[in-house]
Amino acid sequence: MTEEKVLELKERTLKFRNDLVDILHHIQTGHPGGSLSAAEIITTLYFDKLNIDPENPKAEGRDRFILSKGHACPMLYINMAERGFFPKEDLMTLRQTDSHLQGHPCAHKTPGVELSAGPLGLGLGAGLGMALGERMKKSDAYTYVLLGDGEVQEGGIWEAAMAASKYKTNRLIAILDNNGVQLDGTLEEIMTIGDIGSKFESFGWNVIRCDGHDIASFSNAVDEAKMSEERPSIIIAETVKGKGVSFMEGKNIWHGKPIGPEEYKKAKMELGGQN
Amino acid sequence: MGKMIAIRDAYGEALQDLGRRNEKIVVLEADVGGSTKSILFGKEFPDRYFNVGISEFNMVSMSTGFATQGFTPFVNTFAVFMTTRGIDPIQTLIAYDSMNVKLCGTYAGLSDSYDGASHQAITDMAFIRSIPNMTIVSVSDAVETKKAVEAISEFDGPVYLRLSRAAAPVYFDESYDFRIGQGVEVRDGEDVTLIATGTILHNTLKAAELLKEEGISAKVLNIHTVKPIDEKILIDAAEQTGAVVTVEEHSIYGGLGSAVAEVLSAKCPTPMEFVGATEFAESGDYDELLEKYGFSPEAIRDKAKEAIAKKKI
Structure with missing residues (x-):
């Protein structure tokens, strides 16, 4: 990735963090913490890596992106609107009656959403099915699945991990948003996932580590994952929950708390000060 | 047969x-x-x-x-x-x-x-x-x-x-016109309608024979599509016979019986009885279990008579 591209994506993520705080403050519901930790990951995919066409969201042979940690969908929707999948005005209708933007991603309401998700642990198996379907159609498209680190506590993830290894789906790329915090506390407090890289390695996966807030680092990790010849890949992206808003960082309370007026001012000031 | x-x-x-x-x-x-x-x-x-x-x-x-x-x-x-x-x-x-x-x-x-x-x-x-x-x-x-x-x-x-x-x-022949959502009348009758789904249809047909021996004429419906259910065939049968028994190898809660009751209670209230599971069964010979847990032709026959008795009140 060129330095120019990195700068462009950095600017976008700063703008998107601002948009996110604006939207969630306006609607007084939604999940800021996990949306902010995934900002660089989702933006790099949508503005550099994914082979997708907003004009033709069902195009054959396109890359697929599944937001398995569906609660981070505000950041997904902001990216999709900017790419032109639907009008930006729709963003303020998030979670409101009659909106196509549901509280968790809904494939039959929002154009470009590839899979409904939200109940955790479902996206990796579905992504595996997609990747196998692509292979049967002799397509060289990639299927990306963004997982939360709390999400891998779900047993279904490991069923899918075992199967992806059996079927050698090298074009299936999982990304772990490893922010260390879940709803009730840190993963260490609630349910540690231990050395998660070793676990996936022992399941036969190609494990790649990167800094999930460093766009060049994440971009390189994706490029490396795409080179895998037989194994499915998982990119373990080290992130910070609530990244970019100091009082949200690393705090489980900001998993899904409404943003109050003073908090809003402070968050906007911090995000305005960043570049 | x-x-x-x-x-x-x-x-x-x-x-x-x-x-x-x-x-x-x-x-x-x-x-x-x-x-x-x-x-x-x-x-x-x-x-x-x-x-x-x-x-x-x-x-x-x-x-x-x-x-x-x-x-x-x-x-x-x-x-x-x-x-x-x-x-x-x-x-x-x-x-x-x-x-x-x-x-x-x-x-x-x-x-x-x-x-x-x-x-x-x-x-x-x-x-x-x-x-x-x-x-x-x-x-x-x-x-x-x-x-x-x-x-x-x-x-x-x-x-x-x-x-x-x-x-x-094997009850049906190759000419059978199977359509999703469409119930099938497999036996005509006037006094009671027996509504079955799945293989228990065969015991239901035997029950209709037993009822015939007692001079009772039973209509039998095969409801292969439990959802969406064929409301018309249910309502027509209920109107014609005035009493209904559902028969399913399934809990009486939430399956065919419930589906039929939902339709008839709203659109054609009719005395009903339910043949189905009300408890967990056990290991054993299949026919013995069907007998023990109330799915035999005789059990279906008895439920039919109970349903008919209710309409005469």
Whole structure:
């Protein structure tokens, strides 16, 4: 990735963090913490890596992106609107009656959403099915699945991990948003996932580590994952929950708390000060 | 009475045959392919057969991915595991987005008799019926099984196909006009209507014979599509006979009986009785279990007489 591209994506993520705080403050519901930790990951995919066409969201042979940690969908929707999948005005209708933007991603309401998700642990198996379907159609498209680190506590993830290894789906790329915090506390407090890289390695996966807030680092990790010849890949992206808003960082309370007026001012000031 | 053919054998052969004619069919299995008979497809089409091991949650999740790619997945395991282990992705992924997935749950009712209550499915239709967008097809003989497999493969949307392990007499012939959503009158009668789904249809027909010996004329309906249910055939039959008994190898809560009661109570209130499970069964010979747990022709006959008695009050 060129330095120019990195700068462009950095600017976008700063703008998107601002948009996110604006939207969630306006609607007084939604999940800021996990949306902010995934900002660089989702933006790099949508503005550099994914082979997708907003004009033709069902195009054959396109890359697929599944937001398995569906609660981070505000950041997904902001990216999709900017790419032109639907009008930006729709963003303020998030979670409101009659909106196509549901509280968790809904494939039959929002154009470009590839899979409904939200109940955790479902996206990796579905992504595996997609990747196998692509292979049967002799397509060289990639299927990306963004997982939360709390999400891998779900047993279904490991069923899918075992199967992806059996079927050698090298074009299936999982990304772990490893922010260390879940709803009730840190993963260490609630349910540690231990050395998660070793676990996936022992399941036969190609494990790649990167800094999930460093766009060049994440971009390189994706490029490396795409080179895998037989194994499915998982990119373990080290992130910070609530990244970019100091009082949200690393705090489980900001998993899904409404943003109050003073908090809003402070968050906007911090995000305005960043570049 | 026609010759006996196991429903699972008829299913396995129908699926294999479908695979020859339709390249979009993919088959998923959770390590019971020898039991579900999906193995027949797997042997002929190994590239379209995915045995994912003992992981029903993942199997159902994966099937969604195939459906998004334009394939028609047939997903196989025991009915009880499909609808307990697989229920999360069934609801969240398949039903919510109306995915074109065919969930084929076998060993329904008490048919896995020797394995005991843990392997018998008496709640599967209740789970599935409560989920929006789902269609439920439940078959009674080998011909109906074959026709149902063809019909659901052509139907665009999620279907739960309920299959038995048991051998059942072949009642229908090849000219049988099977249509999803359409009930079938298999015997005309005036005094009571017996409404059955699945292989218990055969005991229901025997019950109608027993009633005839007592001078009671019973109409018998075969409701292969439990959801959406054929309201017209139910209402017409209730109006004609004035008493109804539902018969299903399933809990009386949430399955065929509930579905019929929902229609009739709103549109044609009619005295009803319910033949179905009210408790977990046990290990044993299949026919002995049917007898012990109230599914014998005599038990159905007695329920019919109770329903008739209520209309005379």
